[in-house]
Amino acid sequence: MAIQKPGIPKGTRDFSPEEMVKRNYIFDSIRSVFRLYGYTPIETPAMENLTTLMGKYGEEGDRLIFKILPRGEKLNMDVIKPEEALRYDLTVPFARYVVQHQQDIAFPFRRYQIQPVWRADRPQKGRYREFYQCDADVIGSDSLLNELELILMIDQVFTKLKAPVCIKINNRKILSGIAEVIGEKEKIVDITVAIDKLDKIGADGVNKELREKQISEKAIEQLQPLIEFTGDTAAKLNLLKELLRTSEIGNKGIEELEYLFAHISNCELQIAKCELDITLARGLNYYTGAIIEVKATEGTFTSSICGGGRYDDLTGIFGLPNMSGVGISFGADRIYDVMTELNLFPQEVKASTTLLFAHFGEAERDHCLPLLAQTRKAGISAELYPDVVKIKKQLDYANKKGIPFVAVVGSDEMKEGVLTVKNMKDGSQMKLKIYELIDRLKA
RNA sequence: GCGGUCAUAGUUCAGUUGGUUAGAACGUCUGAUUGUGGUUCAGAAGGUCGUGGGUUCGAGCCCCAUUGAUCGCCCCA
Numbered sequence: 001m002a003i004q005k006p007g008i009p010k011g012t013r014d015f016s017p018e019e020m021v022k023r024n025y026i027f028d029s030i031r032s033v034f035r036l037y038g039y040t041p042i043e044t045p046a047m048e049n050l051t052t053l054m055g056k057y058g059e060e061g062d063r064l065i066f067k068i069l070p071r072g073e074k075l076n077m078d079v080i081k082p083e084e085a086l087r088y089d090l091t092v093p094f095a096r097y098v099v100q101h102q103q104d105i106a107f108p109f110r111r112y113q114i115q116p117v118w119r120a121d122r123p124q125k126g127r128y129r130e131f132y133q134c135d136a137d138v139i140g141s142d143s144l145l146n147e148l149e150l151i152l153m154i155d156q157v158f159t160k161l162k163a164p165v166c167i168k169i170n171n172r173k174i175l176s177g178i179a180e181v182i183g184e185k186e187k188i189v190d191i192t193v194a195i196d197k198l199d200k201i202g203a204d205g206v207n208k209e210l211r212e213k214q215i216s217e218k219a220i221e222q223l224q225p226l227i228e229f230t231g232d233t234a235a236k237l238n239l240l241k242e243l244l245r246t247s248e249i250g251n252k253g254i255e256e257l258e259y260l261f262a263h264i265s266n267c268e269l270q271i272a273k274c275e276l277d278i279t280l281a282r283g284l285n286y287y288t289g290a291i292i293e294v295k296a297t298e299g300t301f302t303s304s305i306c307g308g309g310r311y312d313d314l315t316g317i318f319g320l321p322n323m324s325g326v327g328i329s330f331g332a333d334r335i336y337d338v339m340t341e342l343n344l345f346p347q348e349v350k351a352s353t354t355l356l357f358a359h360f361g362e363a364e365r366d367h368c369l370p371l372l373a374q375t376r377k378a379g380i381s382a383e384l385y386p387d388v389v390k391i392k393k394q395l396d397y398a399n400k401k402g403i404p405f406v407a408v409v410g411s412d413e414m415k416e417g418v419l420t421v422k423n424m425k426d427g428s429q430m431k432l433k434i435y436e437l438i439d440r441l442k443a
Numbered sequence: 444g445c446g447g448u449c450a451u452a453g454u455u456c457a458g459u460u461g462g463u464u465a466g467a468a469c470g471u472c473u474g475a476u477u478g479u480g481g482u483u484c485a486g487a488a489g490g491u492c493g494u495g496g497g498u499u500c501g502a503g504c505c506c507c508a509u510u511g512a513u514c515g516c517c518c519c520a
Contacts, residue, residue: 005493010511060518063444089520117520122444124514133520193518282519293520307520331520360478395480410478424480 011122011129017352022345026332027114029160030134033153034112039136042111044093046118050085056092056317058285064088064119066129086118090135091286091314091327098139098325099318107140114332126303126334137327139315144256147290147310148263150328154294154306155272157330162344164298165305166273170280170291171257172309174240177250178226178278181243182219191215192281195227199279203227226278233261233276240278256289273297288312292328296338305334354441355382356403358394360410367414371407371434378438398424407437 008014015023034041053065067082087093090113098105114134123129136153138146151167158165179188190213194206201209206227210220229239237258244250257276264274272294280291282304289310296305308328315323339345355375357368368384375382385394391408398406407419408429418431432440 007511058518064518119519121518123512127519131520304520329520334520358479390477391479392476393480397480399480406480408479412478420478422479427480429479 009129011127013128013130022339023332023336025345026161026335026339027132027134030157030330030332031112031114033156033160034134034136036156037110037136037149037153039110039112039138042094042097042113043115044087044090044097044113046086046116047084048087048093048096050083052096052318053085053088053092056285057088061088061285064121066118066120087115088119089117090115090133090329091137091311094135094137094139094327095314095325096318098323099315099320102320105140108138108146109140110136110138112136126301126337128333131334132332134330134332135327137325139325139327140323141326142324144259144290145263146326147260147292148267150292150308150326151260151264151269151272151274152267154292154328155269158272158294159270161335161339162271163296163335163338163342164271165294166275166297168275168277168280168293168295169257169260170277171253172287172289172291173249173253173256174244174278175253175281177240177244177247177253178223180247180250182222184215184219187213187215191219191223195223195279196281198227233274236276236278237261253289260290282307283309283311286311286314290326296342299338299341301334301338301341303334304331305338306330353381353383353401353403355380355405355407355437356394356398356401357382357384357407357409358391358398359385359388359408360391362388364409364411364414368407368409371419374434375438375441378442380438380441395422395424405441 047068050065050067054062057064065088066086068084068086069080070083094111094113098109112135114132116130116132118130120129121127136150138149151169154165154167175192176185176188179185179191182191184191191210194209194213197209198206203224207220210223211217225239225243229236231239237254240250240254244254261274261276277293280293282291282293287309289312291309292307293304294306295302306328308326310324310326312324313321314325315321357365357372359365359368365384365386365388372382372384385397395406397403404424406422406424408422409419413420413431416431418433419437420429421432421437422429
C-alpha cells in the first residue's frame with residue numbers, strides 16, 4: 001500500500017500531554033464549581049437520532065449538524081437518508097434525556113455535562129468542528145434565582161481561572177417587546193440579529209442591514225434611541241421602561257432584568273463585570289427569557305467563551321410541556337485560547353513522572369523492579385527505562401520528559417544496595433537507600 | 444454556502460527577471476565520552492518544492508484546475 005500523509009479532519013485537533021495538563025486544569029476548575037453549586041453529572045451519546053436534533057437550532061443550525069451515513073449494502077449517494085447525527089450541543093440532548101427519564105428525576109433537576117460537540121461549519125479563529133462544552137442547567141424551576149446562581153458560577157469559574165470577563169445579559173422578552181412596539185413583531189429575529197452586530201458594524205451598518213431585511217423606515221427610526229444609547233444598566237432600564245410601556249411582554253422582561261440585576265449587585269462579583277446589553281441576541285431559536293453571554297475583556301479574542309439562557313419549553317417538543325429550564329455553557333476550547341494568549345496558566349506544569357530508574361544492563365534493570373514497586377506503593381509516580389540502552393540516552397529521555405529525579409543503578413549500586421540519585425535540575429548526585437529516597441521524595 | 448491570503452526537509456522559514464546539483468536554523472541520528480542529560484565540537488540522514496495539467500529550450504518561481512491550511516462573511520462555544 002502506498003504511504004499516506006498523516007492528517008486529521010479540518011477543524012479537529014490532537015492534544016499533546018502539555019496541552020492536556022492545561023485543558024484538564026480548565027475542566028477541573030469548571031467541574032469543581034458545578035459540584036459546589038449542587039449540580040450532578042450526566043453523559044449522553046455522541047450521536048442522537050437525527051429527528052431529535054433537526055429543527056432545534058434554526059435553518060442555519062440544521063445545516064451544521066454532522067449527519068451519519070447509514071449502513072447499507074447498496075449505498076446510493078443521491079438518495080441517502082441519514083437517521084443519526086453527532087450532537088450539536090448539550091442542551092437539546094439534555095432536554096431529550098429529561099423527558100426520557102422524567103420518572104427517575106427529582107425536579108428541579110440540576111445537571112452538569114462536559115462532553116464534545118460537533119458542528120459542520122468552516123473552521124476559523126476560535127471556531128472548531130469538534131469542541132467541548134461544559135454545561136450546567138437547572139430544569140423544572142421558574143425561579144430567577146437560578147439565573148442568579150448561574151451568574152455567580154460564571155464569576156467563580158473565571159475567578160478561579162483568573163480570566164477577566166464581562167457577562168452580558170439580555171432578555172428575550174425585551175427583544176419581543178421592542179419588535180412589538182415598533183410594529184415588526186414577525187421580524188424579531190431579523191431585527192435582533194442586525195442589532196446584535198452593532199459592536200462590529202456600527203449604527204450605520206445595522207440600519208443598512210435592517211433596510212435590507214425590509215424593516216419599515218418608521219420602525220428603524222423608532223429603534224434609533226436604542227441603537228445610539230449609551231449609559232449604565234440602570235439608565236438602560238429606564239429607557240426601556242419608557243419605550244416598552246405599552247408592551248406587556250416587554251414589561252415582563254424589564255421586571256425580570258431588574259430583579260436579576262438587583263440581586264447581582266448584592267452579591268459582589270469577584271472578577272466578572274456584569275452589564276445589560278440589549279443588543280445581545282443569541283440562541284433565539286429556543287431562549288425565551290434571560291440571555292447570557294461572556295466575553296474576555298483583555299486580549300484579542302472577541303468571540304464569546306460562555307453562553308446561556310432560559311428556555312421555557314424545550315422539552316415540550318418531546319412530550320413534556322411546561323418544563324422551564326435555564327443553563328449556561330462554557331466553551332472550554334475558547335477559554336483555553338484566551339488563557340494561552342493572556343498567559344494565565346499556572347507555572348506548575350506537573351511532570352507525569354517524579355522518578356526514573358536508569359540502568360546499565362539487563363541484570364541491573366531487573367534489579368530495579370522491586371524498588372520500582374516500592375516507590376509506586378509509596379505514592380510516588382515512577383517508571384523504569386524498559387530497554388537496555390546507553391545511560392546517556394536514558395538521561396536524555398528523563399530530561400526531555402521533565403522528570404526531576406533519576407535513580408541510576410549499575411553493578412556498584414547493586415553490590416552496595418543503594419541508588420545513585422541524580423537531581424536533573426542542578427546535576428547533583430548522592431547515594432541513597434531506597435527508603436531514604438522515598439522519604440525524601442515524599443517530603 | 445460566499446470571499447481574501449498562503450502551500451518548499453519532522454518544524455519555522457530563505458530561494459534573485461524563469462537558468463545547471465533546492466539552502467539555513469532548530470529538531471533527529473551517530474561519534475568525541477563502552478558509568479551520566481540539559482553546554483560544546485565533528486559528521487550523517489532527511490525533499491516527487493501540496494496534487495494534476497499547461498506555457499517554455501528550461502518551472503520551486505508564470506497560467507489554469509484541484510486539495511489542504513489560514514483569515515473574514517453568514518451563523519455560532
